[in-house]
Every structure is written in C-alpha cells, then in structure tokens.
Amino acid sequence: MSEFSLIYQHFQHCTRNNPLTQVGIGDDCAISSMPSDCELVSCIDTLVAGRHFPLSTSAYAIGYKSVAVNLSDLAAMGATPYAILLGISLPAKLAHNDWLKPFAQGIADICNRFDVELIGGDTTQSNTLTISVTALGFVPAGQAITRRGAKVGDIICVSGEIGSASFALQQILDAEESEQHNTALQSIALQPALDLPVPQVELGQKLRGFAHSMIDISDGLGQDLGHILTASKVGAVVDLASIPTHPRLQGLPNTEKWQHQLNGGDDYQLCFTVSEQNFVKFNQQFSDKIFAIGKIVTENGLRLTYNNQPIEFSITGYQHF
Numbered sequence: 001m002s003e004f005s006l007i008y009q010h011f012q013h014c015t016r017n018n019p020l021t022q023v024g025i026g027d028d029c030a031i032s033s034m035p036s037d038c039e040l041v042s043c044i045d046t047l048v049a050g051r052h053f054p055l056s057t058s059a060y061a062i063g064y065k066s067v068a069v070n071l072s073d074l075a076a077m078g079a080t081p082y083a084i085l086l087g088i089s090l091p092a093k094l095a096h097n098d099w100l101k102p103f104a105q106g107i108a109d110i111c112n113r114f115d116v117e118l119i120g121g122d123t124t125q126s127n128t129l130t131i132s133v134t135a136l137g138f139v140p141a142g143q144a145i146t147r148r149g150a151k152v153g154d155i156i157c158v159s160g161e162i163g164s165a166s167f168a169l170q171q172i173l174d175a176e177e178s179e180q181h182n183t184a185l186q187s188i189a190l191q192p193a194l195d196l197p198v199p200q201v202e203l204g205q206k207l208r209g210f211a212h213s214m215i216d217i218s219d220g221l222g223q224d225l226g227h228i229l230t231a232s233k234v235g236a237v238v239d240l241a242s243i244p245t246h247p248r249l250q251g252l253p254n255t256e257k258w259q260h261q262l263n264g265g266d267d268y269q270l271c272f273t274v275s276e277q278n279f280v281k282f283n284q285q286f287s288d289k290i291f292a293i294g295k296i297v298t299e300n301g302l303r304l305t306y307n308n309q310p311i312e313f314s315i316t317g318y319q320h321f
Contacts, residue, residue, distance in 0.1 A: 018117045020082060030119035032083065038138040043073040049129035054172050059099045061195035062131065063106030068197050069218065070135035071114055072268040075204035076216040078145040079137035083119045084111070086133055089126035114201055143208045145272070150213040150232035154273035154296040159200045160289070161244045162221050163257065164193035166264020189248050197268035203288050207272060210282045214272035222262035223317025225271055226302055238294035240306045254306070255313075263316050 023031040034040065047066050049055055067084060074081050086107070094100070111118060116135075168190040175188065200216075207214065213228050221243070229236055240258060249257050273296055274282065282290065297303075304311040 018083070021117060021119055024117070024119040025121075027120075030083070030085070032119065032136070035138050037141050039141050039144065041074055041077050041079040041137045041139050041144060042134065043070055044132060044134040045069045045073070046130060046132040054169070054176070056172065056176065057195060059094075059101075059103040060106040062129075063103040064110050064196055065106075066131040066133050067107055067110045067116070067135070068199050069268065070133045071110070071116070071201055072197070072199035072216040072218070074135055074137040075199050075201045076145070076214050076270060077137075077139060078143060078204045078208040078211075078214070079139040080205060081114050081116045081135060081137045081201060083117045083136045084133050085136075086118060086121035087131070088121070088123045089128065089130040090123060091127060091129055092125055094129060095125070114199070140208070145204070145207060145211050145214040146231070147213055147215050147228045148231035149211075150228050150234050150273040150296050151275070152234055152296055152298050154212055154275055155279045155292045156225065156236055156238065156271070156273050156294040156296060157279070157290045157292050158217070158221070158244065159203055159270040159272075159291070160267075161193075161246045162217065162267050162269060163243075163249050163260035163264055164190045164246045165197065165266035165268075166220075166260040167246075167249055167252075168194040169264070169266065170260070190246060193246075194266060197266070199268055200270045203290075204270060206286055206288065207270075207274075207282070210278045211272040211274050214270055217267040217269050217271050218265055220261075220263040220265045220315075220317035221267070221271060222302060222313075222315035223265075226315065226317075228271070228273065229296075229300070229302060232296075233300070235297045235299045235301050235303070236294055237297055237303045237305060240304055240311060242291065242293040244291045258313055262313060265317065 020033045020035065021030065022033060047053060053062060053065065070084065071081050107118070168188055171188045204214070213232055215224050215228055217224050225236060243261055245257065249260060279292065302315065304313055
C-alpha cells in the first residue's frame with residue numbers, strides 16, 4: 001500500500017469541513033484561520049509500541065488513545081480543541097486494511113466526539129510502531145490555565161478516579177507472563193481506563209476563571225502535582241484517603257494502591273488548584289464532580305498524610321527515558 005493511498009483510504013473521513021480550515025489534507029501544509037480574540041494552544045505527544053502501550057493493545061485503542069492524550073493536554077489549559085496532525089511510523093506487517101481500518105476508526109471516533117478535525121500529517125515505514133499527534137486548540141486571550149498560578153491556601157482537586165489505568169496495566173503485564181495469556185487478557189479489570197481514557201475537555205473549559213493552576217495526570221499524580229508546585233514555587237499537603245479510587249483498588253494494600261495512584265500515570269484526569277471561595281462557587285454553578293484532596297502551603301515540597309498521620313512514600317512517576 002502506497003503512502004498516499006493509505007492516507008486517502010483510511011484517514012480522509014477524519015476531515016470535518018471546519019470553517020477554520022482553509023486547506024487541509026492533500027497539500028504541503030494545512031492553512032487555518034484563527035478565531036478572533038483567541039490564542040493558539042498546541043501540544044504534541046509521541047506513543048511508541050512497547051514503551052507507551054503494551055504490544056497486545058488493539059489497533060482501535062492505539063488510534064483512540066493517541067488522540068486522547070493530546071486532547072487531555074489541551075483540556076489542562078482550558079482550551080477548546082480544533083484539529084490534529086498525525087505522524088505514523090508503521091511496520092510493514094501492519095500496513096494492511098485489517099490493522100489500519102480499526103486504527104483509523106479509533107482516531108475518527110474520538111475526533112468526532114470532540115469535534116476535532118484531522119488537517120494533515122505524515123506516514124513512513126519503520127521497524128517500531130510510533131504515533132505522533134500534534135493537537136491544536138484555542139482559548140480566549142489571557143484565559144489559559146497554566147501550572148504556575150497555584151496560591152497558598154488553594155484547595156488541590158482532581159477530576160476523577162486515580163490509579164485505575166495503572167492497575168489495568170499491571171494486570172496486563174501479569175497476564176502476559178502467565179501460561180493462560182489469551183484467557184487472562186480477556187478479563188482485565190478497568191482496561192477501558194487504560195485503553196480508552198476520556199479527556200476532561202468540557203471540565204477544563206468550565207474551570208477558566210476558577211482554577212489558578214492545572215495539569216493533566218499522565219505520569220502519576222505525585223509527579224504531575226510536583227510540576228505545579230515547582231512552577232508555582234509552593235508546597236502541598238495531600239490526604240491520601242481523599243483521592244477518589246475505584247472499588248477494585250480499594251481492596252489492595254495501601255502501599256500498592258498508592259503506587260498506582262501516585263506513580264502509575266495514564267489517568268488523564270485533571271489536577272488543579274482553586275481558592276476556597278472558587279471551590280464553593282464552582283460547585284454551586286456546575287454539577288461536575290470535583291474532588292478535594294489537599295491544600296497548597298508555603299513550605300516547598302509534597303507532604304502526604306493518611307488518617308491525619310504523615311506518610312513517607314517515594315514519588316517516582318513514569319519515566320520516559
């Protein structure tokens with residue numbers, strides 16, 4: 001299959017006739033118009049087979065997740081997604097309809113869900129499956145939420161359950177080592193949390209004007225919250241008992257549960273800080289569930305408590321190298 005037949009056969013249906021797109025797929029570059037009084041927000045994530053997802057991951061889930069992780073970054077800035085560019089390095093053994101069709105469908109489904117258009121990209125052959133997605137979005141001028149605005153006294157919040165994806169990944173890795181590999185893989189609890197994360201786009205937009213700082217949880221709650229603390233030059237106290245947790249994790253020993261939540265990553269929930277006043281106002285104005293897990297304090301560093309007792313726990317997070 002040639003590069004151009006691959007593009008037109010499998011990805012043409014990801015275009016949407018967005019009025020902002022002047023030139024999309026099929027030229028050297030895409031051309032887009034900027035909405036008035038908005039700023040461009042852009043990000044890129046690269047997923048490598050065997051490093052960022054298990055080799056057993058379905059083609060559909062790989063396509064879906066490669067877009068979802070980027071939309072989550074836009075959500076963390078309070079942005080409205082607009083378009084993506086897709087780069088694929090594809091092994092020859094996958095360059096066929098049986099793999100490409102569900103892969104492209106995963107991309108199309110999440111793009112359709114969030115009204116996102118594929119406006120360009122590139123394909124090439126490689127020994128290792130690698131997908132790079134660049135996502136573009138817009139935010140009203142001056143309203144982007146960054147990591148550096150946390151203030152002493154802010155409440156630290158998350159948008160949903162933490163640790164589920166890491167728990168599912170551990171189950172997959174354990175199953176791949178077992179003798180009943182195929183049977184075990186079919187019964188992985190919480191696998192959708194790992195394969196099909198839902199970027200919190202709408203919540204991110206609602207938090208404009210409420211949140212002082214925000215980040216998405218991709219590399220573990222401990223490490224990602226640490227990025228806010230470093231950028232804002234503040235510290236935090238987090239109550240481990242307050243972290244929202246799926247019932248399947250509640251039965252784990254605390255240290256194992258906290259390992260999934262603090263260091264596991266792949267949650268793609270939002271972690272943000274709001275003043276006590278804005279916390280009350282947000283809950284009065286919106287029905288979205290947000291979960292308070294701690295407070296921003298003056299003393300630098302992250303301190304953990306459980307049942308009002310200090311806890312020592314090593315924060316490592318996901319390491320890309």
